[in-house]
Amino acid sequence: MxxxxxxxxxxxxxxxxxxxxxxxxxxxxxxxxxxxxxxxxxxxxxxxxxxxxxxxxxxxxxxxxxxxxxxxxxxxxxxxxxxxxxxxxxxxxxxxxxxxxxxxxxxxxxxxxxxxxxxxxxxxxxxxxxxxxxCYPPEGQNAARLAAGIAREHGLRLIGDTAMAMFDAAGGDRAVLTREIEKLALYLDAAPDRPRDADADALAAIGANFDEAEMATAIEATIDGRPADLGRELAALAGANMEIPMLRALARRLVTLAEMRGEVDAGASPDTVVERHRVFWKEKSGTLKALRKWDTSQLAAALERVRRAERGVMAGGGTVGSVGAAHDLLTIARAAARL
Structure with a gap:
């Protein structure tokens, strides 16, 4: 049924x-x-x-x-x-x-x-x-309700925009979201029989907000083919439950590059494509370099490996999942270095 x-x-x-x-x-x-x-x-x-x-x-x-x-x-x-x-x-x-x-x-x-x-x-x-x-990823109010519902089970009342902030920080991954809520509940000594309010200050206190800049740096190191730099970034992010958010962000980046590369293959110049997609000025140089380095089949292969890595993290979890994700990211970066 x-x-x-x-x-x-x-x-x-x-x-x-x-x-x-x-x-x-x-x-x-x-x-x-x-x-x-x-x-x-x-x-x-x-x-x-x-x-x-x-x-x-x-x-x-x-x-x-x-x-x-x-x-x-x-x-x-x-x-x-x-x-x-x-x-x-x-x-x-x-x-x-x-x-x-x-x-x-x-x-x-x-x-x-x-x-x-x-x-x-x-x-x-x-x-x-x-x-x-x-199963479709929750968005908007549904996402906020999901975070609030999980928090309620742990005795937390998420105040203001905290529910949406936690959902976004977890990259939409429920397992990561649940772990962050558990950490927050422990910090506030919350439980169903002793509910506590949680706001942005509480999130900052436990470091539940992820460092998006570090994640972006790791993603660019992967695509640019700099495994040594990627290794340092992964070491800095270790233990922050970043695997799923990073893999999903990398997947989105690869999909965008594949779409743009398809336009280049159809005859458009890389500069024209970058302008058409309104790429942020700080990312233009890296995007142009990636479009000249990667072809469509290579981007598709990398995307498949990223999605397989995400499935591995969700199935394995813990240290096994983290090590597997790092291995896959480094494999992609090494392959990019040879392009």
Whole structure:
């Protein structure tokens, strides 16, 4: 069935006590939001064992998903299945899961590339034992409400523009946002039974506002092909939960460069393209250099690596995710240095 956020959230919360929903399909571009729902299922399942699969695995072994959903753990404990990077190639695996005679372990599938009109989403919507939710990054008042809602769960009342400021600082990533709110709640000694007000001064006190200048410097070092400079910037930003915001900002930069490079390939001069896009004067020199250095295929390859790195951070988290993101950024910078 096609579900809204409230419906799928309620069903996920009941999953630990059994339920008739075998599959929670989360599609759409907001991978961070989808991963947040997956973590919510993990909390609902308590100490249950988690089984991790991905789209390529299910493409080569379509029956694996139904098997894992029906199997018992070694000691008979609860299990649940998380699938990341799912796409249309997993349609057969999904259909086998939904048609299987038994499937006691709930499955949450994150499918950012699945189309709303594709077989994958249509199968989940048509099934009574599945829920499909389209995940889009919240904007405007929805973003502020999201931040305020998470804060409320931790006993915080975000005053003034604090909710939007925290959402923007987290780059729209719910996991990063939650960690920053947790830090703020700890600093203010807040809890649901002892709520506290949080304003801009409190944010500044814990350093929850990210240094955008440092992030921009790291991004330019990546695109310009200066791995040594990038390494120093990454070291300075270590521990600030910058991975997701930086990767998303870098992705936006690469997309913009790809659009501009497409115009150059069509016959426009780089100078004309830069003027047409009204590039900020401080960024004109670097943009012109990038347009002459990178071609469309190289920008596409770099963008794919950045998106894969973001998925890795969300799936791995902690030190593993940070190291993986740094490795990918440095790999891109080294490749750029050879262009």
């Amino acid at each position: 096609k579900a809204n956020a409230a419906q799928i959230g309620s069903a996920i919360d009941r999953a630990g006590n059994g339920g008739d929903i075998r599959l929670f399909l989360l599609h759409g571009p907001d991978e961070a939001g989808a991963m947040d729902y997956a973590e919510r299922l993990g909390r609902a399942m308590g100490q249950a064992e988690r089984v991790d699969l991905d789209g390529p695995t299910l493409k080569s072994q379509p029956g694996r998903l139904a098997d894992e959903a029906a199997s018992m753990s070694l000691f008979g404990d609860k299990r649940w299945v998380r699938v990341t990077g799912m796409g249309e190639e997993s349609a057969e695996a999904i259909q086998l899961l939904l048609d299987a005679p038994t499937a006691g372990n709930p499955v949450v599938a994150i499918a950012p590339g699945a189309k709303a009109t594709g077989k994958l989403v249509k199968a989940a919507i048509a099934a009574s034992n599945a829920m499909a939710l389209a």
